Amino acid sequence: MSDSVDVKVPELGKVEEISIVEWKVSPGDKVTKGMEIAEIETMKSTFSVESPTDGMVDDILIEQGEKTEVNRTMARIIQA
Numbered sequence: 001m002s003d004s005v006d007v008k009v010p011e012l013g014k015v016e017e018i019s020i021v022e023w024k025v026s027p028g029d030k031v032t033k034g035m036e037i038a039e040i041e042t043m044k045s046t047f048s049v050e051s052p053t054d055g056m057v058d059d060i061l062i063e064q065g066e067k068t069e070v071n072r073t074m075a076r077i078i079q080a
Contacts, residue, residue, distance in 0.1 A: 005053050007037065007075040009068055015042045019067045020074070029057045031077060038074065054080040 009018055021039040031037060031051040038049040058076040062068050 002055070002078045002080075004058055005055070005077045005079060006073040007049065007052060007077060009040065009062075009070045009072050009074050010047070010049065011070050012042055012045075012047065015070065017067055017069055018042050020062050020064050021046060023060060023064050025057050025060075025075075027057050027059055030080075031055060031057060049074070051077060053077055056080070 012018070018040045021041045023038050025031060025037045032054050033051055035051045036048045037051050037057070040047050040049055055077040058078045060075050062072065062074045
């Protein structure tokens with residue numbers, strides 16, 4: 001069985017809440033380390049979230065448009 005890696009909402013300074021603007025991937029999609037998988041937004045800026053590993057998207061845990069706190073698991077990737 002392959003290991004899975006949790007993708008967490010990144011810490012962005014003093015920001016405590018972000019929203020998911022757009023998912024660039026779906027469950028089942030193959031990803032490579034450094035590939036943009038989501039776009040998130042704070043009150044002031046938009047940021048890209050990159051895949052921390054090569055693998056396949058197993059699950060997306062936060063809906064597009066949903067507001068959430070930092071460090072929450074937003075997706076899970078099964079390592080290749």
